[in-house]
Amino acid sequence: MTLAPLPAQRVVLATEDDPLRLEHGARLDHVEVAYETWGRLSPERDNAVFVCHALTGDAHAAGEGGWWESLVGPGRPVDTDRFFVICPNLLGGCRGTTGPSSVDPTTGRPWGLTFPLFTVHDLVSVHRRLLAHLGITRLHAAVGGSLGGMQVLQWAVDDPGAIDRALLVAASSRLTAQNIAFSAVARDAILHDPDFQGGAYAGTGRRPDRGLAVARRMAHITYVSEESLEAKFGRARVASAPDGPPQHETDFQVEAYLDHQAEVFLARFDALSYLYLTRVMDYFDPFADAGAAARAGSGGTRFLHVSFDTDWRFPTAHSRRTHEHLDAAGADSRHVEVASPWGHDSFLLDPPGYHDEVRAFLGGAPRS
């Protein structure tokens, strides 16, 4: 099973003559990036908003079926009537951008696990090449949730002043041991699926779908709050009467819900990308470099950190800590916690107050 390509634009951003050198020394001689844009770039090129996607996102942030359709669009907080919005599929992804399921030009075969491990810095390097390709030197804003917010933070560190407004939603500057543990179990499920075949499953007609489904189901539990699962499903049954006998098969509605989540996910995501992009998050720790916060604030970037009170994937403490690092280093930074019943996934939804915060933060009218 191969994933259907998305109808995005594509551009080659690294070649043998201009390779992408990764943070830890590896080199990519061919990087192609799929991206979408919405709205129009102003003549002054000063109304660009860059959307960085999260672990399992893609370039299709807005428009019909876009994963951030609620936030990005005409009249929305990220208003495509005013802003030129760009969203690329990440390096290492599986929806059009070069990643571990792409072909290694030196062997003619899919990379698999021979694709080099990369970092959030490398994700941002590719973003910066895309921006240069589009002829934009400074962003009105960079916005992202979860891993998307990590990219926004790294970007501010790597290229101070390239971003007017940096919006980090439900993000973290360093995963906890528990965060890492959950991702480790997810990867374990994939790596130990016999259909993973050491990562060389492309063209074999078999994918590690069982392992990837386990990974997704588990991760999904961490994306939603206990309260919202309870309110939505409680102990309601699908197949049997409330007092019917126990059965091995899916019976509680919450089980059917996870089954469905896994099924939908398998149709749009790849196990290798899951391995690489979760690993990217594990190693992210920009403030381990003592000068990073000061550098991020040195170009006049304004930061807004939004967290959600029921998020237990990246609880408010993560956003507060990132804010405090920046604030202590003199950056213009603000943190707001939004009340939401929906946990980590709130960044994709519309809890009261969230969109207003984003709208106000992006609000300075573009000069065009």
Place this chain on the structure above:
Amino acid sequence: MTLAPLPAQRVVLATEDDPLRLEHGARLDHVEVAYETWGRLSPERDNAVFVCHALTGDAHAAGEGGWWESLVGPGRPVDTDRFFVICPNLLGGCRGTTGPSSVDPTTGRPWGLTFPLFTVHDLVSVHRRLLAHLGITRLHAAVGGSLGGMQVLQWAVDDPGAIDRALLVAASSRLTAQNIAFSAVARDAILHDPDFQGGAYAGTGRRPDRGLAVARRMAHITYVSEESLEAKFGRARVASAPDGPPQHETDFQVEAYLDHQAEVFLARFDALSYLYLTRVMDYFDPFADAGAAARAGSGGTRFLHVSFDTDWRFPTAHSRRTHEHLDAAGADSRHVEVASPWGHDSFLLDPPGYHDEVRAFLGGAPRS
């Protein structure tokens, strides 16, 4: 790989002439139970304490390497110098008591998934047969943590007054949607392991170890608090320098810890028992029967519920709710929350105050 038998006593508690009829209609014509005892039964037979084990426990609660050695032993809160302590392996278990990896007498082959699904009521029915076999009619106490506490509660409902003191630690009277969801993913990892072979893996030389390891690793995360994982491991590395390049292999110490947990677990537990005993917990909901709480309190049983403030597997709200059900029905019930850094696993450990509560609760000196 076959699990090594534990050096427990064994007794046949159901036969073709005296079968065990399960709550939902199935019948077991042969039930053998492995159990251990410590201490001496008083001449009046009134100093017996019954220990109900949790999901992955066994009969070896006390003595060297016992899973509840900290709580049960000479001079310990469950004092084997004073009490006659009994702990059986559960029905459905894999350490000596009849379960899905036992041989179905009608086919001569291991049961596998043809073993009937059972309930906490059925676990208690077997406990009651063991007690009758030992010639004991009333317990000084029944004690259990997690699934063990569920058995204690069900026992009080099923046989009011058979227990003087009922101690439920870190237990629940009904799992939440999130609880069920985690167990569903764990079972999914086992069921989809090709080595599971539809449950008929006995004698094939292959066990669903990969699936069971994923299940255990994930479950283990839920047994410990985020705080304790962070304090113990943080982001420390095993294999590489703190700023070394990322790698696919186990690198963070928390990953190595989960690897170790899984390895130890595989040597002592069976995937089929894991399927059955987690499912038992999913369906447990004694107060769905409106008369259950009043019945549990009608025999003069005293209840103590202990919960731990960092337990996010069965948070304090679970214990409080169980207490409130019983209290509202007129039972003698008390709930105490103990501060502990260690999450759900606290019931196996010794956070300040916990053992004192247990000691005081069991304290009435036996008449012997």
